[in-house]
Amino acid sequence: MSIRLDQVTKRYQGAPVVNDVSLEVAEGEFFVLLGPSGSGKSTLLRAIAGLTGVDHGRIHLHGQDVTHVSARHRGVGLVFQNYALFKHMTVGENIEFALRVRRVKAAERLKRRRELLRLVALEGMDDRLPTQLSGGQQQRVAVARALAHKPQVLLLDEPFGALDAKIREELRRTIRQVQRELKITTVLVTHDQEEAFALADRIGVMNLGRLLETGRPDELYARPATRFVATFLGAANLLLAQQTPHGIRFGTTPVRAQPVDKVDSTREHEVVAVLRPEEVELAPSRDALQTNFIGNGIVEEIVFTGALERLRVRLAGSSEAQLVSTSADNQATNAVLEVTRTQHEQRAFPLSVQQGVAIGVRRIHVLPTPLSSYTACAATSEAAQRIVQHPFLTELAARMKTRITTRVEEGLAQSDPNKTAAERISGVAVIPAQGQTAQQAAWLFANGAGEVLILPAHTGLPQRVLIHWADDHARRSTLAVAASLLRNVPAEAIYLGIHPGAGDERRIAVRSLLDARTEAQAIHGLEMRTELHFGEAAEELRKQLSEGPEQMLILGISSIEQLQRDYASLFATPGNYSIMLVYRPSKESESTERTDTTRDAAQVSERAAAQL
Amino acid sequence: MAGGPSRELLAELATRPGRDTLTSTLVKGAFITVSLLFLAAMLFAPLITVFAAAFEKGYEAYFEAFKDSDTLAAIRLTLTVAAIVVPLNTIFGIAAAWALGKFEFRGKSMLITLIDLPIAVSPVISGLIYVLLFGTQGWFGLWLQEHDISIIYAVPGIVLATLFVTFPYVARELLPLMQQLGNDEEEAAITMGAGGLMTFFHVTLPKIRWGLVYGVILCNARAMGEFGAVSVVSGHIRGLTTTMPLHVEILYNEYNFVAAFAVASLLTLLAVVTLVVKTLVEWRTGYRKR
Numbered sequence: 001m002s003i004r005l006d007q008v009t010k011r012y013q014g015a016p017v018v019n020d021v022s023l024e025v026a027e028g029e030f031f032v033l034l035g036p037s038g039s040g041k042s043t044l045l046r047a048i049a050g051l052t053g054v055d056h057g058r059i060h061l062h063g064q065d066v067t068h069v070s071a072r073h074r075g076v077g078l079v080f081q082n083y084a085l086f087k088h089m090t091v092g093e094n095i096e097f098a099l100r101v102r103r104v105k106a107a108e109r110l111k112r113r114r115e116l117l118r119l120v121a122l123e124g125m126d127d128r129l130p131t132q133l134s135g136g137q138q139q140r141v142a143v144a145r146a147l148a149h150k151p152q153v154l155l156l157d158e159p160f161g162a163l164d165a166k167i168r169e170e171l172r173r174t175i176r177q178v179q180r181e182l183k184i185t186t187v188l189v190t191h192d193q194e195e196a197f198a199l200a201d202r203i204g205v206m207n208l209g210r211l212l213e214t215g216r217p218d219e220l221y222a223r224p225a226t227r228f229v230a231t232f233l234g235a236a237n238l239l240l241a242q243q244t245p246h247g248i249r250f251g252t253t254p255v256r257a258q259p260v261d262k263v264d265s266t267r268e269h270e271v272v273a274v275l276r277p278e279e280v281e282l283a284p285s286r287d288a289l290q291t292n293f294i295g296n297g298i299v300e301e302i303v304f305t306g307a308l309e310r311l312r313v314r315l316a317g318s319s320e321a322q323l324v325s326t327s328a329d330n331q332a333t334n335a336v337l338e339v340t341r342t343q344h345e346q347r348a349f350p351l352s353v354q355q356g357v358a359i360g361v362r363r364i365h366v367l368p369t370p371l372s373s374y375t376a377c378a379a380t381s382e383a384a385q386r387i388v389q390h391p392f393l394t395e396l397a398a399r400m401k402t403r404i405t406t407r408v409e410e411g412l413a414q415s416d417p418n419k420t421a422a423e424r425i426s427g428v429a430v431i432p433a434q435g436q437t438a439q440q441a442a443w444l445f446a447n448g449a450g451e452v453l454i455l456p457a458h459t460g461l462p463q464r465v466l467i468h469w470a471d472d473h474a475r476r477s478t479l480a481v482a483a484s485l486l487r488n489v490p491a492e493a494i495y496l497g498i499h500p501g502a503g504d505e506r507r508i509a510v511r512s513l514l515d516a517r518t519e520a521q522a523i524h525g526l527e528m529r530t531e532l533h534f535g536e537a538a539e540e541l542r543k544q545l546s547e548g549p550e551q552m553l554i555l556g557i558s559s560i561e562q563l564q565r566d567y568a569s570l571f572a573t574p575g576n577y578s579i580m581l582v583y584r585p586s587k588e589s590e591s592t593e594r595t596d597t598t599r600d601a602a603q604v605s606e607r608a609a610a611q612l
Numbered sequence: 613m614a615g616g617p618s619r620e621l622l623a624e625l626a627t628r629p630g631r632d633t634l635t636s637t638l639v640k641g642a643f644i645t646v647s648l649l650f651l652a653a654m655l656f657a658p659l660i661t662v663f664a665a666a667f668e669k670g671y672e673a674y675f676e677a678f679k680d681s682d683t684l685a686a687i688r689l690t691l692t693v694a695a696i697v698v699p700l701n702t703i704f705g706i707a708a709a710w711a712l713g714k715f716e717f718r719g720k721s722m723l724i725t726l727i728d729l730p731i732a733v734s735p736v737i738s739g740l741i742y743v744l745l746f747g748t749q750g751w752f753g754l755w756l757q758e759h760d761i762s763i764i765y766a767v768p769g770i771v772l773a774t775l776f777v778t779f780p781y782v783a784r785e786l787l788p789l790m791q792q793l794g795n796d797e798e799e800a801a802i803t804m805g806a807g808g809l810m811t812f813f814h815v816t817l818p819k820i821r822w823g824l825v826y827g828v829i830l831c832n833a834r835a836m837g838e839f840g841a842v843s844v845v846s847g848h849i850r851g852l853t854t855t856m857p858l859h860v861e862i863l864y865n866e867y868n869f870v871a872a873f874a875v876a877s878l879l880t881l882l883a884v885v886t887l888v889v890k891t892l893v894e895w896r897t898g899y900r901k902r
Contacts (some may be wrong), residue, residue, distance in 0.1 A: 051799050071802045078803040084796035088818040097814075098804035142800075149804060 001063070002185035003048060003153060004029045006332070007527055008057035010043055015463075018044050019209035020057070020527030025202075027287045028183040030176070032196040035206035036232070041189045044206070045155050048187065050074045062152055077146030081158040083138045085130040091117075091141050092126035098149035116144040120177055137168035138175060141226045147182070154179070156188040160195060172198055189444040193233050197221075208490040213525065225368055225399050226487050230274040237275040238401060240373055241366065242426075244268055248366055250294045257364050267584075269450055270372040270426040272402070273364040281360035282313070282349065291360035299355045300336060309346050311339040315358060329386045334344050369484040370477065370582075371451065373427035374404040375398075377444060380414035381406065387430050390455055392578065404430075411447075412440055424448035430455060433579075438571040440467040442560045443518060445583045451481060454571075454579040462552035462578065464543055467495045467528065468537070469556030470566060473586035475516065476523075478556025481582045483524035485554065493528035496544060497521070538569045559585040621692035662880055677871035678878075682851040686859035687876070689767070693855060694835045697774045701831050704823070707780025710816075712783075713790030724787070731780050737774050739844025746772075765847030770855065773841040778834045785827030788818050822894070829886050836882060 003025040010018040018040040025031045031040040046052040048059060049072030058067045066074050086094050092113055099109045120140040127544050130138055139159055146154060159175070160168040174200055178416060179186050190196055196203050197217045204214040209229050213220060224230040242249045248257040248271070257273070283289045286296075297313040304310075316334040337359065351357065375395055376387035384406040387393065397404050405427070411419035412431075429449040431440050433456040441452045465486060469478045486493050495516050499509045513530045520526040533540045545551050555570075557563055560583070570579070677683060712724055730738060744750050746763040756763060763769045785845055797819065801811045817824075839857040846853040854862060856879050863872035 049803055071799070072807065074803070074807075076803055078800060080796045080800065083795055084800040086797060086801075086815055086818070097801065097806070101805045101807075101810060145800075145804070285817070404736055 001025070002029070002061070003031075003187065004060040005044075005048070005056045006053050006060070008044065008047060008059060010040075010047060010052060010592045011055050015226075016209050016408035016492065018047065018054075019212045019490065019492070020529075021206075021209075022057075022521065022527060023204060023211060023214065025185055025187060027349075028185055030186045030188070030199055030201045032180055032200035033187060033189045033204045033206055034191070034193060034196040034203050036191055039206040041053065042157055045157050045187060045189045047078050048153070049078050049155050051078075053059050062186070073459040076155055077149070079139070079146050079154070079156040079159050081144050081161040083130070083142045083144055083162075085138055085145070089129075089131050090126065091122070091128050091130065091133070094130065094141055095145050095148050097145065102149065112148060116147060118143045118148070120174060121525045134167070135163050136171050136583065139163065140172055143175060143178065146180070148185075152185065154184050154186045156186065158189055159192070160190070160192075173201070186415050193473070196233075203233075205232060207232070207487070210487060210523075210527075212487055212488075223365055224274065226484075227272065227367060227369065228487060230365075230367065233403065235277045235340075235527070237277065237280075237337050239273045239275055239364070240403075240427075240574075241271050241273040241364070242268070242270045243366070248364065250272065250361075251293055253292050255292050255294070255361050255364055257366050267450070268424075268448075271286060272367045272369055272372050274367060275337075275361060275364050277310070277338045277363065278342075279362040280313075280337065280339040281362055282311075282341065282351065282357045283337060283360065284349065284358065286358045289358055289360035291362050293358060297337065297357055297359050297361050299351055299353055299357060302351060302353060307343065309343075310340045311341065313337045313339055313359065313506060315359070355586060370478070370480045371400065371402075371428055371484045373402045374453070375425060375427045375429050376404060376406045377412060377429045377431055377440075378406075378411055378426065379408065379410055381408050383432075384408055387432060387455065390430075392433075392455055392459055392461065393430055393453075395461060396488065409446065409447075412443060417443065417446065421447035428453050428580075432457065433571070433575075438564055438568050439572075440582055442563055445560050445563075445581075450477075450583060452581040452583070455574055456578060459576060459578050460550050461489055462491045463550045464548060465489070465491045465493050465552045466541070467554045468541060469582075470537070470562045471558055471586075472512075473558035474556030474584060475519070477584040478517070478554060478582045479516075479520050479524050479526060480530070481556075481580060482554045483520065483526035485580065486526060491552070495528050495530045496533060496541065497530065498533045498535065498540045500536065501534065538567045541567075542570060544574070545575055545577045549576075552580065553577060554580045554582065556582040556584075558584060613845070616661070621851050625692065659880065662873055662876050663746055665869060665879040668873075669870050673870050674874050677874035683859060683871070683875060685851045686854045686856050689770070689854070690836055690856040691832045692767070693774050694832055695773055697778055698832050700830060701778055701835075702777060702782050702824070702828055704779065705786060705827060705831075708783040709786035709790050713787055717743060727780050727783050727787075729780075730777050735777055735838065735840025736844055738776050739841035741776070742769055742773055742841075742845050747755060764845055765849065765853060769786065769845035770842050773845045774835050774838050777838050777841050778831045779833060781831040782824065782827035785823045785830070786820055791821040793819055825890065829890050833886060843850060 001024045003023070005023040007017055008018055008021045010562060020046060021040075033044060035041045035582055043052055047054050050066065050069060058065055060066065060220055061074060061076070086097065091098070095113045095116055099112060104112075111181075113126065114123075120143055122137060122140050122144070125133070125141075127135070130141065133141065141352065143156075143159070160171060163171065172195065175188075178184075188195075188199060188595070194567070202214060203217055203220055203427075205212045205220070205228070212226050213229050215222065220229060221233050230236045230238065233593045239250065241255070242251075245268070247254050249255065250273075255273075281289055281291045284361065286293045296316040298316070299311055300314050301312040302309060313336065315337055376384045378384040378387060388404050388406055393404060407421075407425065407429075409421050411421060425444055425448045428451040429438065429444045430453045431444070433454045437454055441454065444452050465482065467478060467482045469475050482493060495513070497509055497513045497516065499505050509532055513532055517528065517530050520528050527594065533544075541553060541555075545553055555567065556569075562585075563581070643712045668715060678687075708727060712720060712727075743764055745752060746769065747753050748757065748764075750764075757772055763772065797815050798811050806814070836855075838855075839861075841859060842855055843861075846852060846855070846858060848858060848862065852864065856875055858877050859877070860872050862877065863869075
């Protein structure tokens with residue numbers, strides 16, 4: 001491994017700007033760090049270069065731990081967005097600077113300078129001053145200068161930021177060529193996905209200080225794991241679909257989806273589907289569609305962009321698909337689908353604005369995120385509205401680009417086990433924290449909810465998220481929920497392992513702690529810290545939650561009894577912290593659940609029909 | 613790195629339409645006239661008066677004035693003080709500007725304000741501070757007397773007072789420059805393996821040299837010309853603790869006008885020369901760059 005980062009964290013004034021990033025870049029690989037501004041990608045690059053220290057974690061270059069080695073001795077080449085050329089030196093002097101530092105002989109310096117200028121196609125420019133060069137040429141000089149001392153790693157911080165489109169493309173090609181020729185490990189930071197696609201062997205997408213996903217460009221585009229990556233890499237429509245044992249459906253319509261192993265397909269639940277604009281088929285009528293029909297729509301806007309035509313199609317209210325958002329806007333209520341069509345498609349079916357069309361879906365990709373949408377649940381509609389307006393919930397939903405619906409259930413008032421919900425609860429059920437919280441949560445779980453979010457009256461986004469599960473059956477799903485949530489909230493994740501006694505158990509406890517961390521990292525891409533505590537679980541959690549401001553607990557359980565038996569004291573008096581409960585029945589109790597699913601599936605389709 | 617638009621740009625601007633209407637020409641003319649008149653009244657007239665008074669009784673009387681040993685001592689003292697103060701304040705100024713421009717710390721804005729203190733405070737007060745500290749009645753007065761060290765009414769006092777008064781010039785000139793230029797080039801140098809000194813002399817210093825030259829010139833001009841603060845601490849001992857400005861006053865009070873204005877003309881000349889040197893240096897480097 002050429003570069004290895006291990007749980008690197010950097011804080012500015014307490015807030016993490018780089019949050020637990022672990023990454024490996026192979027020898028000779030071109031790695032692109034992609035993210036919006038403020039995502040921490042530049043800070044991470046500077047940390048690799050040694051210009052910024054890290055608060056936690058380790059940095060290895062070529063197998064050597066350089067965490068505490070100064071930038072001067074790390075032997076990396078760095079290229080800045082604003083070139084940072086020495087303006088009082090000529091091009092030749094600039095390039096030779098690193099060699100002069102190393103007291104290389106003049107003849108050898110000259111040879112190396114020639115070599116580098118040839119590499120970046122600037123032969124004969126030796127005696128120019130940087131101010132006499134164009135922006136593109138200056139950046140070439142900067143690249144040559146960064147390579148002069150034969151660094152083992154080349155780092156580029158938004159190198160094309162200050163250049164116009166045409167020169168950008170030219171320079172991009174030059175950098176790719178240089179990288180191929182020298183086979184030098186390269187990390188480039190950019191916010192431009194097109195640039196990332198064009199250059200990268202592998203892309204890492206960052207947001208809010210976290211490295212969300214890494215992968216080959218085509219893989220990331222076709223099979224993103226998170227909403228952010230789905231919408232940041234190219235355009236995407238996010239839709240709510242139903243996962244059933246028989247496949248993915250929009251209402252009653254089955255659609256073709258790529259198989260994703262992380263999605264739990266045995267359980268009937270709501271999922272988030274990514275529909276790329278080019279996977280949408282438009283036709284004059286339902287019968288003319290070659291793919292599965294998901295609804296009717298009206299063309300709102302057509303933009304000609306050359307090879308492709310971009311359309312915005314408003315979904316009719318009767319559509320089977322529920323659109324939550326597109327990458328263009330975060331308005332959850334806005335049911336406008338982004339569509340692109342090729343010239344060929346345009347000729348086959350010419351369209352004009354205000355025309356009605358039938359919409360079909362060629363292929364979708366289901367995100368393996370367990371948090372699809374939020375449902376505010378209450379006994380009265382006023383109470384439900386209050387939850388919807390909770391600032392924590394609105395902020396979270398906006399960040400996750402999803403929607404909040406309301407659900408009025410009378411059964412919730414007394415948590416009457418005999419009174420069942422009118423229909424299955426889908427998405428994350430949200431209830432306020434009050435006296436009966438535990439009973440209400442139990443009731444919601446019994447009625448199909450998989451996750452319940454309990455919000456106290458006044459709470460903001462957490463700075464610390466504590467993770468705990470009652471037993472190993474709940475581990476995987478709890479970690480999945482935690483990972484999904486923490487991608488959208490810049491908080492620190494801490495897993496609390498709590499064991500009743502000391503003695504021999506300690507060793508087992510430590511091992512399970514390490515297992516949890518490894519699993520979080522390997523399967524869910526979640527970096528979390530671990531803490532081991534001894535005592536009674538609910539008491540210990542209460543103690544941890546009461547110290548410090550703005551905390552959140554993610555608690556996984558595998559049977560409803562656990563909630564009332566072991567954790568009741570957590571809910572007895574509402575604190576100032578929010579709790580996300582994750583409930584997945586363990587395998588033993590699942591057999592009874594199975595029979596329910598068919599009934600539920602029927603119910604879901606009925607509901608969909610009712611919405612038509 | 614001389615400021616202002618380039619010659620090409622100015623030429624291009626002049627060709628743009630809508631430049632020369634009648635009113636714009638009139639307004640332009642009026643502004644230039646007013647500025648020139650103001651300059652003539654406030655700047656050129658006193659300058660000419662100085663030289664006119666100095667040469668009132670002919671060249672011989674003028675040069676006779678410089679043969680006086682007290683005058684020569686005053687010139688020597690002024691140059692000595694400047695030779696000590698300017699390098700010290702250059703180093704302090706760079707250090708202060710560096711610290712304030714490149715790092716973030718608590719009380720930074722407070723410190724920036726404090727740097728301006730010597731300009732804000734009346735020079736007489738600046739002098740009095742030192743009298744209060746080192747004078748016979750001052751805090752350290754007794755101790756200094758016991759050890760037979762004289763600061764007030766001696767050269768060290770003059771140097772200290774001048775140091776205090778001229779401190780802000782270099783720092784003030786460099787601070788905005790350092791903030792504006794940023795750290796990228798230094799960081800680039802460091803990643804290429806350059807050490808602190810190498811980075812400073814090969815990267816930072818060339819970057820800030822024009823600001824530095826300007827700051828040093830201002831600092832030097834003030835160091836040579838300072839009257840108020842020096843007057844308080846010097847004690848006006850003829851031939852020992854009188855600098856040129858003080859000597860001018862003494863001569864003037866003795867109705868020795870020719871000698872007084874002769875020394876004054878020398879001071880003025882020093883100022884004019886430094887400004888010419890600065891312009892020359894700027895012009896030459898500008899020429900080389902083009």
